[in-house]
Amino acid sequence: PPTIHLKDYRPPEFLIDRVELRFELDAEVTRVEALLQMRRNPAATRGDGDLHLDGEQLELEHVAIDGRPLPPAEYRVESEALILHHVPDRFRLETRVRIHPMLNTALEGLYQSGTLLCTQCEAQGFRRITYFLDRPDVMACYTTTLVADKGRYPVLLANGNPAGTEDLGDGRHLARWEDPFPKPSYLFALVAGDLHEVADRFTTASGRDVALRLYVEPENHDKCDHAMRSLKKAMRWDEERYGREYDLDVYLIVAVGHFNMGAMENKGLNVFNAKYVLARPDTATDQDFLGIEGVIAHEYFHNWTGNRITCRDWFQLSLKEGFTVYRDQEFSADMGSRDVKRIADVRTLRARQFPEDAGPLAHPVRPESYIEINNFYTATVYEKGAELVRMQVLLLGPEVFRRATDLYFTRHDGAAVTIEDFVRCMEEASGRDLTQFMRWYSQAGTPELTVTDDWDAADGVYTLTFRQQTAPSANHPSLGPLHIPVAIGLLDGAGRDLPLRIAEDTAEPPSGTRVLELRREEATYRFVGLRARPVPSLLRGFSAPVRVRYDYSDDDLMFLMAHDSDGFNRWDAAQTLAQRLLLRLVAEPEAAVPEGFVAAFRRALTDHEADPALRAEVLKLPSEAHLGEQMAIVDVDGIHRAREGLKQAILAALRDEFRAAYEDHRDAGPYELTPAAIGRRALKNLALGYLMQDGDAEAVDLCTAQFEAGTNMTDVIAALGLLVDAGGAPAERALDTFYRRWSGDPLVLDKWFAVQAASKRPDALARVEALLGHEAFTLRNPNRLRSLVGVFCNLNPVRFHAADGAGYRFLGDRVLELDPLNPQMASRLLQALARWRCYDPDRQARMRAQLERILDAVELSKDVYEVASKTLG
Ligand code: HT7
Numbered sequence: 001p002p003t004i005h006l007k008d009y010r011p012p013e014f015l016i017d018r019v020e021l022r023f024e025l026d027a028e029v030t031r032v033e034a035l036l037q038m039r040r041n042p043a044a045t046r047g048d049g050d051l052h053l054d055g056e057q058l059e060l061e062h063v064a065i066d067g068r069p070l071p072p073a074e075y076r077v078e079s080e081a082l083i084l085h086h087v088p089d090r091f092r093l094e095t096r097v098r099i100h101p102m103l104n105t106a107l108e109g110l111y112q113s114g115t116l117l118c119t120q121c122e123a124q125g126f127r128r129i130t131y132f133l134d135r136p137d138v139m140a141c142y143t144t145t146l147v148a149d150k151g152r153y154p155v156l157l158a159n160g161n162p163a164g165t166e167d168l169g170d171g172r173h174l175a176r177w178e179d180p181f182p183k184p185s186y187l188f189a190l191v192a193g194d195l196h197e198v199a200d201r202f203t204t205a206s207g208r209d210v211a212l213r214l215y216v217e218p219e220n221h222d223k224c225d226h227a228m229r230s231l232k233k234a235m236r237w238d239e240e241r242y243g244r245e246y247d248l249d250v251y252l253i254v255a256v257g258h259f260n261m262g263a264m265e266n267k268g269l270n271v272f273n274a275k276y277v278l279a280r281p282d283t284a285t286d287q288d289f290l291g292i293e294g295v296i297a298h299e300y301f302h303n304w305t306g307n308r309i310t311c312r313d314w315f316q317l318s319l320k321e322g323f324t325v326y327r328d329q330e331f332s333a334d335m336g337s338r339d340v341k342r343i344a345d346v347r348t349l350r351a352r353q354f355p356e357d358a359g360p361l362a363h364p365v366r367p368e369s370y371i372e373i374n375n376f377y378t379a380t381v382y383e384k385g386a387e388l389v390r391m392q393v394l395l396l397g398p399e400v401f402r403r404a405t406d407l408y409f410t411r412h413d414g415a416a417v418t419i420e421d422f423v424r425c426m427e428e429a430s431g432r433d434l435t436q437f438m439r440w441y442s443q444a445g446t447p448e449l450t451v452t453d454d455w456d457a458a459d460g461v462y463t464l465t466f467r468q469q470t471a472p473s474a475n476h477p478s479l480g481p482l483h484i485p486v487a488i489g490l491l492d493g494a495g496r497d498l499p500l501r502i503a504e505d506t507a508e509p510p511s512g513t514r515v516l517e518l519r520r521e522e523a524t525y526r527f528v529g530l531r532a533r534p535v536p537s538l539l540r541g542f543s544a545p546v547r548v549r550y551d552y553s554d555d556d557l558m559f560l561m562a563h564d565s566d567g568f569n570r571w572d573a574a575q576t577l578a579q580r581l582l583l584r585l586v587a588e589p590e591a592a593v594p595e596g597f598v599a600a601f602r603r604a605l606t607d608h609e610a611d612p613a614l615r616a617e618v619l620k621l622p623s624e625a626h627l628g629e630q631m632a633i634v635d636v637d638g639i640h641r642a643r644e645g646l647k648q649a650i651l652a653a654l655r656d657e658f659r660a661a662y663e664d665h666r667d668a669g670p671y672e673l674t675p676a677a678i679g680r681r682a683l684k685n686l687a688l689g690y691l692m693q694d695g696d697a698e699a700v701d702l703c704t705a706q707f708e709a710g711t712n713m714t715d716v717i718a719a720l721g722l723l724v725d726a727g728g729a730p731a732e733r734a735l736d737t738f739y740r741r742w743s744g745d746p747l748v749l750d751k752w753f754a755v756q757a758a759s760k761r762p763d764a765l766a767r768v769e770a771l772l773g774h775e776a777f778t779l780r781n782p783n784r785l786r787s788l789v790g791v792f793c794n795l796n797p798v799r800f801h802a803a804d805g806a807g808y809r810f811l812g813d814r815v816l817e818l819d820p821l822n823p824q825m826a827s828r829l830l831q832a833l834a835r836w837r838c839y840d841p842d843r844q845a846r847m848r849a850q851l852e853r854i855l856d857a858v859e860l861s862k863d864v865y866e867v868a869s870k871t872l873g
């Protein structure tokens, strides 16, 4: 398959001003008539005179230009295009095609989910609906007419504002929708089905009235409150923080059961994975509730960052995704606890993006080439992209950043633009030169920041030296030093922040946090006027997506854990301390757990002044995957043993404290979804996790009691997971009870599959394989697939990486089985093998064998081909 390169970008030869679509909807055969007002693009270089329209899996029935049906000599149909020869400079193109939603298992284009029909067009799904210039820099105004059976599809939705309905008198009805805002084809959407409507309203800052509508399958009518509340909060927040108002008369969200990703920001008609809409305290965990709030906000924020202003081409994907993730992260931080949110986001970045950036699929935030764009909806484009925006906010300051975004929204409204256009607005609003900063968008790999220091007691000068390095890899050379904002503090012996006076300062220095701007490979800062050697607090708030190397003593880390004024760094110090100890225990299984470590954990656990949510974060040990990432060759079993052993040792020392924490943090009254209540449940369930570590009968009873009495899913699923890890009759009974209670609710049933796939038990794979045959399992539902196969391969390292290679064979089988059905999902699944070179030779050989076996398959999607071939390198 061909590789597409950023450097080959050319403006489109034709533009489309208006699009009129008419659908005769039917699950088996849908007819799509398209009327496109086209004209030559004056800004384009002239090609061969032919018009190439994208189209895949379309059955062409009719094609006409300006009302004249084209004879076969004037066009050619290829497998992925319709080519019209010698078209005029301005014309009306009519096409009619047939498509088959029911056969669409890839969930791209128009497909069936349960009894609904819905679309997913990003990135290139629109070409599976009609022939079109399916690229984001072709923006047009759309009118959509939907015709369907009234009984089966009483609700007919499309983008924009409603523009009338008709009963056609033959059992069918029609709905017309008009979208006045020009948009790229990837934002097109329609939904048809028997849906329950939840209605609300929102008055914008300027007094416009917007009808809000949530559509769900009727049985989910009572799980919509949280999503609707989240939407209204997001709408208000975007007005207050960015001055952005909603622009249509209606805002529609539809929840569907089959969806490849989280949700989709189609103009005026968001389509959501039901997982990110439906929640009731008894069906959804606290994390699910927070996920819904974040994703609802994310899609809403896209209305400005993505829809009104879109991407010129798919290489600019992070223009909308990085910025929108940054916006949703800040929204969630404002709605809940800022430190907890930052910790969660950095955990995700380190767990998903850092490994990606260190492996064979590494790519810059703005990639330079791709085979299949669907493979580039990655942690790098999304999460690292958000960090790049965050760094610009830090460099500019919040007020100047707001001026810069105002400029961006005014200057580029209605256009398809590039990352340079965005950064130029940052430069113009601030008067700063961000040329060097732009390297962040093109440089793959995680920079390493090595920090050394020196203390001159005689002069009271503390010197910090920073050295940055980004390891080049075969496909990604080093582009030179990056512009890195490093937020630091210096702590005195009592843990207070010191003034950060640098010798050359002319103005009063900040006390607290100071942002140093590294631009060269090496930079030295001399802090003067100090009485004693300070303890440095480095990269506060994780001010840049880098790895910091500084030789802290264990005592320094414990000191920072206890005193750093930066909540993020208190947590990070605890993680570093635990990571260091765990890696020592991997190398020396007999090594003792230092007293000081246990004491630091005791202090964190019993610090009643501190926020329980943060205490829970501090006490959570680094994951096995994260520990593996720190080793040249991952010692799968050693890491598991060390981590389990350390939990055991901590429990042995702090059993009473954990019991007390458990009791003290039980919910006293009814379930509440406040940050405080979420934090209490987190600490309580963390304590229960430790108490269950040695299978103590009393703890099993406690856990069983929590499982049985639990009225909220957070407590129930925490208890179920722990029981399943402990195994035996209590686990089987609980699994049985859970299944009987929830087998009718797909999202809850996903959790039942997931806890078994994540189980620490040695027979986890056997169980997962048996579950493939369960009547409720299907590869055709992405959520179900993720909950069983995805969880096993990505979140159960010790069982997935079993030395006999059975986990790898299992994955290879699933990828080959899935690829003909849903290539996007198959290729995502395959990425569990991306880090194969980090394992011992035996495991490497077994992983490589699966990758080769996949590449040998006769018919392979572009998606899987790209991942498998790049992974093998
Ligand atoms: N912008 C949306 C991306 C998306 C997507 C991409 C490829 C294949 C399927 C997809 N579903 C949604 C989601 C977002 O970032 O908001």
Ligand code: ZN
Residues within 6 Å of the ligand: 298, 302, 320, 321, 324
């Ligand atoms: Zn997005």
